[in-house]
Amino acid sequence: MTDRRALITGITGQDGLYLSELLLSKGYEVHGLIRGQNNPKEQLVREVVPEVQLHTGDLTDLSSLLRAMRNADPTEVYNLGAVSFVAYSWDNAFVTTDVTGNGVLNVLEAVRLHAGDDPSRIRFYQASSSEMFGKVQDVPQKETTLLWPRSPYGVSKVFGHYMTINYRESYGMHASSGILFNHESPRRGPEFVTRKVSRAVARISLGLQDTISMGNLDARRDWGFAGDYVEAMWRMLQQDEADDYVIATGQTHSIRDLLDAAFGHVGITDWQDRVVQDPRFMRPAEVDLLIGDASKAKEKLGWEPTVGFEELVAMMVEHDLEVERGRA
Ligand code: NAP
Ligand code: G4F
Numbered sequence: 001m002t003d004r005r006a007l008i009t010g011i012t013g014q015d016g017l018y019l020s021e022l023l024l025s026k027g028y029e030v031h032g033l034i035r036g037q038n039n040p041k042e043q044l045v046r047e048v049v050p051e052v053q054l055h056t057g058d059l060t061d062l063s064s065l066l067r068a069m070r071n072a073d074p075t076e077v078y079n080l081g082a083v084s085f086v087a088y089s090w091d092n093a094f095v096t097t098d099v100t101g102n103g104v105l106n107v108l109e110a111v112r113l114h115a116g117d118d119p120s121r122i123r124f125y126q127a128s129s130s131e132m133f134g135k136v137q138d139v140p141q142k143e144t145t146l147l148w149p150r151s152p153y154g155v156s157k158v159f160g161h162y163m164t165i166n167y168r169e170s171y172g173m174h175a176s177s178g179i180l181f182n183h184e185s186p187r188r189g190p191e192f193v194t195r196k197v198s199r200a201v202a203r204i205s206l207g208l209q210d211t212i213s214m215g216n217l218d219a220r221r222d223w224g225f226a227g228d229y230v231e232a233m234w235r236m237l238q239q240d241e242a243d244d245y246v247i248a249t250g251q252t253h254s255i256r257d258l259l260d261a262a263f264g265h266v267g268i269t270d271w272q273d274r275v276v277q278d279p280r281f282m283r284p285a286e287v288d289l290l291i292g293d294a295s296k297a298k299e300k301l302g303w304e305p306t307v308g309f310e311e312l313v314a315m316m317v318e319h320d321l322e323v324e325r326g327r328a
Contacts, residue, residue, distance in 0.1 A: 004029065004075055005029045005075050006030050006075070006078060007032070007077045008020060008023075008031070008079035008080060009103075010079070010081035011045055011052065011081065012031075012032075012034060012042070012045055013041075013080060014183075015080050015183075016080050018031065019078060019233060020048075020052050023234065028076075030053070031072035032055070033057045033065070035056070035058045035081075042246050055067070058291070059082075059097060059102075059106055060103060061106075062110060063304070065106055069110050069114035070114065075122060075123065077125065079103075079104060079124070080127045082103070082156075083095060083100050083159075086097070087281070087283060088153075089153035090151065090283070096153055097155075099156075101155070102158040103160075104160030104163050105159075107124075108163060108173070109261075111173070116175075117173045118173055119173045120173055123174040123241045123242070124164070124167075124173060124176070125176055125233050125236060126174075126175065126176070126178070127233075128177040128179045128244070129154070130182065130292060131150075131154040131287060133147060133290065134148045134149040134151070134154050137293060140248075141246065141291065142292070142293040143179065143244050143296060150285040150286065151283070154287075161177050164176075173242070176236040176244065178233055179238050179244060179247065179292075180247045181224065182222060183224045183226040183229040185225060185226040185227065194258060194312075195316065195320075197212065197262045198317045198320045199320045201268075201320070202317055203318035204263075205276060206325065211290075214259075214276070215283065216283070218255070219286055219289075220252045220254045220289045221290050223312060224249045224305045225307035225312050225315075232245070232301060233252075233298075239300070243300070245297045246283070246292045246297065247303070248292020248305075249309070250292060251291070252289065253309055259275060261312065261314075262317050265313060265314050266321075
C-alpha cells in the first residue's frame with residue numbers, strides 16, 4: 001500500500017480525469033467519489049483511468065463523505081465536485097448553493113472528523129474560481145482582489161473559499177484554495193463556450209451544421225489548458241504551508257477572438273454569417289473581463305502555463321473534427 005492516497009470529488013469531470021492521470025503517474029493510489037445510482041460517466045472513468053477506485057457518495061450527504069473518507073483513508077483530498085455551469089446556476093440557485101457552497105463545508109467536516117487529533121495530516125484542496133471576482137475590482141485580478149460575485153455559482157464559490165480559509169485558521173488544517181481562471185480541453189463539457197464553439201466549427205467545416213447560436217460575444221476570459229492547471233493543484237498540496245493561489249495565463253481574449261481562432265483553424269475567415277445571436281444565451285449579470293496575475297504561483301510553486309490560447313483552440317477543434325468525422 002502506497003503512503004500517498006488521494007480522494008477526488010468530481011472525478012467524472014474535466015479536471016477530475018486530468019488530475020487522476022497526473023496523480024497515478026506520480027504513484028498515488030487514487031480514489032474518486034461518484035454520485036447517483038447509475039452514473040452515465042462511470043464508464044468513461046473506468047475506461048480512461050481504470051486504476052481509480054470509486055466510492056459512491058454525494059457532496060450534499062455528509063455521511064456518504066465520511067464513509068468515503070473511512071474507506072479511502074486519503075492523505076490528500078481534492079474537492080473538485082460542483083454544479084459548475086454558471087448559466088445553470090440562476091435557474092437552480094438552491095441546488096447550486098447546496099452542492100457548490102454547502103458541499104465544501106461537508107467535505108471540510110468529513111476531513112476534519114476523519115483526521116482526528118491532527119487535522120493537518122490530511123491535505124485539502126478547494127476548487128475556487130475566478131468567477132468569484134465577478135464585477136472585477138482590479139485588473140489583473142490577484143489573491144488580494146476584493147471578491148464581487150455576479151451569479152449564484154460565484155456566490156457559492158465565495159462561501160466555499162472563505163470556509164476553506166476559516167478551517168485553515170480555526171483548526172490548523174492544511175487547506176488550500178486554488179483560484180483557477182477558465183481552463184479548457186477536449187474533455188470540456190459541451191455546454192461551456194469553448195467546447196460549444198470547437199464542436200460547432202468542426203461540424204460546420206464538415207458540412208454537418210450551418211450556424212451556431214451564441215450569447216454575449218464581448219465578454220473576455222483568461223483561458224488556459226486544464227492539463228496545466230491540475231499540476232498547479234498538486235503543487236499547492238506539496239507546500240509546507242497551505243495558502244491560496246491564482247492560477248491563470250495572464251492573457252485575455254473575447255468570445256469574438258475565440259470564434260476568430262476556431263473558424264480560422266478550419267480556413268473560415270468570414271464567420272459572421274455563421275453566428276446567430278440568441279438572447280437565450282445572455283446572462284442576467286455578466287462577468288465582463290477576467291485576466292489573472294499568477295505571479296505568486298510562479299514564485300512559490302514554480303508553476304507556469306505551457307499551452308497558449310491559439311494552441312488550445314487548435315487542440316480542441318482538431319479533437320472535434322476527429323470525433324465528428326467518426327460520426328459522419
Ligand atoms: P465539471 O467538468 O463540470 O465537473 C464537475 C464534477 O462535479 C462532475 O464530476 C460532477 O459529477 C460533480 N458533481 C456535481 N454535483 C455533485 C454532487 N452533488 N456530488 C458529488 N459530485 C458532484 O467541472 P470541471 O471543469 O472539471 O471543474 C472542476 C472544479 O473546478 C469545479 O468545482 C468547478 O466549479 C471548478 N472550476 C472550474 C474551472 C474551469 O474553468 N473548468 C475554473 C475554476 C473553477 P457528475 O458527472 O455526476 O455530474
Ligand atoms: O464557457 P462559459 O460558460 O464559462 P464561465 O461562465 O466563464 O464559467 C467557467 O469558468 C469559471 C472560471 O471563471 C468556472 F468557475 C466555471 O465553473 C466555468 O468552468 O462562458 C464564458 C463566457 C461568458 O461570458 C458567457 O456569457 O462566454 C459567454 N458566452 C457567450 N455565448 C457563452 C455563450 N457561454 C456559453 N456557455 N454559451 C454560449 O452560447
